[in-house]
Amino acid sequence: GAGVSQTPSNKVTEKGKYVELRCDPISGHTALYWYRQSLGQGPEFLIYFQGTGAADDSGLPNDRFFAVRPEGSVSTLKIQRTERGDSAVYLCASSRGQQETQYFGPGTRLLVL
Amino acid sequence: KNQVEQSPQSLIILEGKNCTLQCNYTVSPFSNLRWYKQDTGRGPVSLTIMTFSENTKSNGRYTATLDADTKQSSLHITASQLSDSASYICVVSGSDSWGKLQFGAGTQVVVTP
Numbered sequence: 001g002a003g004v005s006q007t008p009s010n011k012v013t014e015k016g017k018y019v020e021l022r023c024d025p026i027s028g029h030t031a032l033y034w035y036r037q038s039l040g041q042g043p044e045f046l047i048y049f050q051g052t053g054a055a056d057d058s059g060l061p062n063d064r065f066f067a068v069r070p071e072g073s074v075s076t077l078k079i080q081r082t083e084r085g086d087s088a089v090y091l092c093a094s095s096r097g098q099q100e101t102q103y104f105g106p107g108t109r110l111l112v113l
Numbered sequence: 114k115n116q117v118e119q120s121p122q123s124l125i126i127l128e129g130k131n132c133t134l135q136c137n138y139t140v141s142p143f144s145n146l147r148w149y150k151q152d153t154g155r156g157p158v159s160l161t162i163m164t165f166s167e168n169t170k171s172n173g174r175y176t177a178t179l180d181a182d183t184k185q186s187s188l189h190i191t192a193s194q195l196s197d198s199a200s201y202i203c204v205v206s207g208s209d210s211w212g213k214l215q216f217g218a219g220t221q222v223v224v225t226p
Contacts, residue, residue, distance in 0.1 A: 040219075041218050041219075042202050042216030042217050042218045043214075045213050045214060045215075048213065056213050058213070091157075101147070102159070103159075104157050105156050106155055
C-alpha cells in the first residue's frame with residue numbers, strides 16, 4: 001500500500017468498554033510499532049513486533065492492553081475495560097527492518113467518556 | 114524522567130527567518146537520533162537520521178547536528194515557510210532495544226506571515 005493506514009480514525013467509547021484498533025503496515029515491512037500520544041506530548045512506546053512475535057512489549061501500561069499480529073502483517077491493539085485515562089491518539093508505525101526508518105500512520109483518536 | 118528533552122517548548126518565527134531547535138538526551142548505549150516533523154492531526158514524518166559517527170545531516174532546508182560526546186542535537190530550519198508550522202520531535206534509539214524509540218515532547222513551531 002501507499003502508506004501505513006489505521007482504522008478507525010476516531011473512536012468514542014464509554015468507560016469499561018472493549019475497543020480494538022487496527023493497523024495496516026506498508027507492504028513488506030517486517031517491523032511494526034504501536035505508540036500512544038497524549039496532547040502536547042511526544043509519542044510513548046507501547047510495543048513492537050518483528051514478524052508475528054512481540055519483540056518488546058515493555059511499554060504496555062497494564063494487562064488491559066494487548067496487541068497481536070498473527071500473520072506478520074496487520075496488527076490489532078486491544079484495550080479491555082477502557083478508562084478515561086486511555087484517551088489519546090494511538091499511532092502505528094512500520095519499518096523494513098528493526099533499525100530502519102519508521103513510517104507512521106495518521107493515528108486513531110480514542111476518547112473514553 | 115524523560116530521556117529526551119527538547120527546547121524551546123514552542124516558538125513563533127516570521128516567514129523567511131531561520132530558527133534552531135535543541136535536543137538533549139541521556140539514552141545509553143546510543144544507536145541513532147532522528148528528527149521527525151508532525152503536522153497537526155497527522156503521524157510524524159522522518160526528516161533526518163544520524164548515527165554515532167555522523168555529526169551533521171541535511172534534508173533540504175533542514176539541517177541536523179549531533180554531538181554524541183555531549184549528547185546534544187540541534188535542528189536548524191533555514192528560510193522558514195508557512196508549511197514549516199508543525200511540531201518537531203527528537204527521537205533517540207538505544208542500541209540495546211532497536212525498536213523502542215525514545216521520543217522528546219516536541220517543539221511546536223509556528224511560522225507567521
